[in-house]
Amino acid sequence: MTDLLTSAQMRAIEQAAFDSGEVTGAELMERAGQGVVDAVFEVFPKLQDSRPVALVLCGPGNNGGDGFVIARLLSERGWRTECYLYGDPARLPPDAKANHDRWAGMGTVVPFGDWRFSLRWGYGDAEETPSLIVDALFGTGLTRPLADDLDKALRELDTRFPEGTVRRVAVDAPSGLCMDSGRPIDPDHDGELPSRQDLTISFHRLKRGHVLANGPEWCGQVRVADIGLDQGALRLARERLREDLSDMAALAKPDIYFLRKGGEEYPIAHKYDYGHALVLSGGPGRSGAARLAARAALRVGAGLVSVAAPGTAMAECAAHLTSVMLRRCNGASDLGVLLEDDRLNALCLGPGLGLGAATRDMVVTALGSRRRCVLDADALTSFADQPPTLFAHLHSKVVLTPHTGEFARLFPDIWERLSRQPERGPAYSRIEAAQEAAARAGCTVLLKGPDSVIAEPGGRALVHAASYDRAAPWLATAGSGDVLAGMITGLLARGFWPVRAVESATWMHVEAARSFGPGLIAEDLPEALPGVLSSLGA
Ligand SMILES: NC(=O)C1=CN([C@@H]2O[C@H](COP(=O)(O)OP(=O)(O)OC[C@H]3O[C@@H](n4cnc5c(N)ncnc54)[C@H](OP(=O)(O)O)[C@@H]3O)[C@@H](O)[C@H]2O)[C@@H](O)CC1
Ligand SMILES: [K+]
Numbered sequence: 001m002t003d004l005l006t007s008a009q010m011r012a013i014e015q016a017a018f019d020s021g022e023v024t025g026a027e028l029m030e031r032a033g034q035g036v037v038d039a040v041f042e043v044f045p046k047l048q049d050s051r052p053v054a055l056v057l058c059g060p061g062n063n064g065g066d067g068f069v070i071a072r073l074l075s076e077r078g079w080r081t082e083c084y085l086y087g088d089p090a091r092l093p094p095d096a097k098a099n100h101d102r103w104a105g106m107g108t109v110v111p112f113g114d115w116r117f118s119l120r121w122g123y124g125d126a127e128e129t130p131s132l133i134v135d136a137l138f139g140t141g142l143t144r145p146l147a148d149d150l151d152k153a154l155r156e157l158d159t160r161f162p163e164g165t166v167r168r169v170a171v172d173a174p175s176g177l178c179m180d181s182g183r184p185i186d187p188d189h190d191g192e193l194p195s196r197q198d199l200t201i202s203f204h205r206l207k208r209g210h211v212l213a214n215g216p217e218w219c220g221q222v223r224v225a226d227i228g229l230d231q232g233a234l235r236l237a238r239e240r241l242r243e244d245l246s247d248m249a250a251l252a253k254p255d256i257y258f259l260r261k262g263g264e265e266y267p268i269a270h271k272y273d274y275g276h277a278l279v280l281s282g283g284p285g286r287s288g289a290a291r292l293a294a295r296a297a298l299r300v301g302a303g304l305v306s307v308a309a310p311g312t313a314m315a316e317c318a319a320h321l322t323s324v325m326l327r328r329c330n331g332a333s334d335l336g337v338l339l340e341d342d343r344l345n346a347l348c349l350g351p352g353l354g355l356g357a358a359t360r361d362m363v364v365t366a367l368g369s370r371r372r373c374v375l376d377a378d379a380l381t382s383f384a385d386q387p388p389t390l391f392a393h394l395h396s397k398v399v400l401t402p403h404t405g406e407f408a409r410l411f412p413d414i415w416e417r418l419s420r421q422p423e424r425g426p427a428y429s430r431i432e433a434a435q436e437a438a439a440r441a442g443c444t445v446l447l448k449g450p451d452s453v454i455a456e457p458g459g460r461a462l463v464h465a466a467s468y469d470r471a472a473p474w475l476a477t478a479g480s481g482d483v484l485a486g487m488i489t490g491l492l493a494r495g496f497w498p499v500r501a502v503e504s505a506t507w508m509h510v511e512a513a514r515s516f517g518p519g520l521i522a523e524d525l526p527e528a529l530p531g532v533l534s535s536l537g538a
Pocket of ligand 1: 010011013014028029032059060061062063064065066093137138139140141142143144145146147171172173203227
C-alpha cells in the first residue's frame with residue numbers, strides 16, 4: 001500500500017524517528033539533499049553535460065536547509081552554485097542553520113533583497129545563465145500565501161529564465177502549493193503559482209498534494225527519495241496524532257487476489273458464482289449508456305449481466321445485445337417484480353436513465369431491495385433538489401459515483417468549501433470532501449476526476465491519480481463514466497465489497513485507456529479489459 005501523507009503526519013514521522021534515536025535531523029537533511037541531487041541527475045542525465053551553473057532558492061525553514069545541502073553537493077560536483085535566502089539566517093531552525101553556515105564557508109548566500117540586482121548583473125552573461133533552478137523555499141511548512149515581494153521576484157525569475165531554458169526542480173513541493181490538498185495558497189493570482197516545476201522530489205512517501213487537485217500540474221514529474229524512515233515510524237506517528245483510519249489515505253490499486261477467477265478455491269466455477277448484474281436503461285435513443293455499462297460489467301467478470309429497458313427501448317436494445325440479456329422494465333413497479341429474483345445481486349442505475357420522478361422511484365425501489373448498487377449520472381442528478389430524500393434510503397452496499405458537477409448538486413455546502421480559493425494552509429482537500437460526503441451519505445463515494453477519491457464512512461480514503469506515469473487524457477470522452485459505473489457494478493456482482501470494487505475498477509478503467517491510447521472511444525474500454533486483466537495476472 002502506498003500511503004499519501006499529510007504534512008502533519010510527515011512531521012510526526014520525523015519526530016518519532018528522532019525520539020527513537022534512530023536518526024538525527026542533520027542526517028535526515030543530508031539524505032534529503034542527497035536524494036534531490038541523485039534524482040535530478042537520474043531524471044535529467046543531460047544536465048551532466050550542460051553549463052554547470054545552478055541557482056538554489058532557500059526559504060526560512062528546513063526546506064531551505066535542504067537547499068543548502070543541495071548547494072554544497074552540487075558544488076562538490078563542480079557546479080557554480082549561488083544560494084538566495086528568503087529569511088533571516090539567524091532565525092533558521094538548527095539543522096538548516098548548520099547547513100547554511102557550512103555552505104556560507106564554501107559559497108555565496110545572497111539575501112533575498114538583492115535578488116533583482118544579482119539577477120540583472122550576475123547573470124547577464126550567457127556563460128553564467130543557470131541550467132538548474134532549485135526551489136527550496138517552502139515545503140510541508142507552508143501556511144500562507146507567498147509574500148508579494150517574493151511572489152513578484154519569482155515571477156520575474158520565471159520570465160527571465162522561461163520554461164524549457166532551465167530545469168526547475170522543487171524540493172518536496174513547488175513553493176506556494178499546499179501539500180495536504182494540492183491547491184495553491186495563492187488567492188491573489190487565482191491559483192497560478194509563480195512557476196511550474198519540471199521535477200519535484202518528495203521524501204519518504206508522496207504527500208497528498210503531489211497527486212490531488214493542481215498538484216501534478218505544478219510538480220511536473222515526481223520522485224520519492226528514500227531517506228531511511230521505516231513504516232514503524234508512521235504507526236508511532238499516528239498513535240501520537242491520535243488518528244483513526246479515516247485520517248489515512250493511500251493510492252488505489254487493483255485487488256489481484258479477488259480479480260482472479262478460478263484457482264484453488266473455485267477450480268470449476270458456475271456463472272452464478274460470479275453474480276448477476278442488472279443495469280437499468282433509459283428510453284429509446286438513450287439506451288447506449290446502459291449498454292456500455294452492461295458490457296463493461298460482463299467484461300470485468302460478472303457471471304451474467306442483464307439490461308432492464310422500458311418496452312419502447314426493447315427493440316433498440318435487442319438489436320445491440322448478444323451475451324448481455326434483456327428484461328422489460330417500465331418503471332419502479334416492474335423493477336420491484338424483477339428484483340424478486342434474488343440472483344440479481346448488483347444493480348446499476350443512472351447512465352442514460354433520464355431525470356425526474358420515474359428515476360427517483362426506481363432508485364428508491366432499488367435501494368429498498370438492499371442489493372449492492374451503483375448510483376451514477378441521472379440517478380444522482382434526479383435528487384439535486386432533494387438530496388436528503390436520497391440519503392435517507394442509502395445503505396452501506398451502495399456506491400455513489402459523482403463527477404464534480406453531480407457532487408456539487410448533492411453536496412452543495414461541501415462543494416462550496418472545496419471551491420473557495422484557499423487563503424491559508426493546510427487547505428480543505430478533495431479527500432476531506434469525499435470523506436465528509438461519504439459520512440453524510442452513509443455509503444461509499446467515488447468523487448471522479450483526474451484525481452479520483454474513494455471514501456467510505458469512517459474508512460481510509462483511496463486516491464487514484466490519473467497523472468504522471470498514469471495519465472490517461474483519452475478518458476475524457478463521452479460514455480467513459482458509464483463504462484466505469486458498469487465495471488464497478490460487475491465487481492459488486494462478483495462479490496467485491498464496495499470500496500474494493502471501486503478501487504479496482506478505477507485503476508483498471510485508467511489502465512484500459514492507457515493500453516488503448518489515442519483515438520479511444522468509450523466502446524473500446526470494455527474491449528481493452530481482457531488485456532488489462534491478463535497483464536495483472538488475473
Ligand atoms: N519532515 C521530515 O521528515 C523532513 C523534512 N525535511 C524538509 O523540511 C521541510 C519542512 O520544514 P519546515 O517544517 O521547517 O517547513 P518549511 O516548508 O521549510 O517552511 C516553514 C517556514 O516557513 C515559514 N512560512 C510558511 N509559509 C510562509 C509564507 N507564505 N511566507 C513566509 N514564510 C512562511 C514558516 O513560518 P511560520 O509559519 O512558522 O511563521 C516557517 O518558518 C520539508 O518540506 C522538507 O523539505 C527534510 O529535511 C527531511 C526530512
Ligand atoms: K520547495
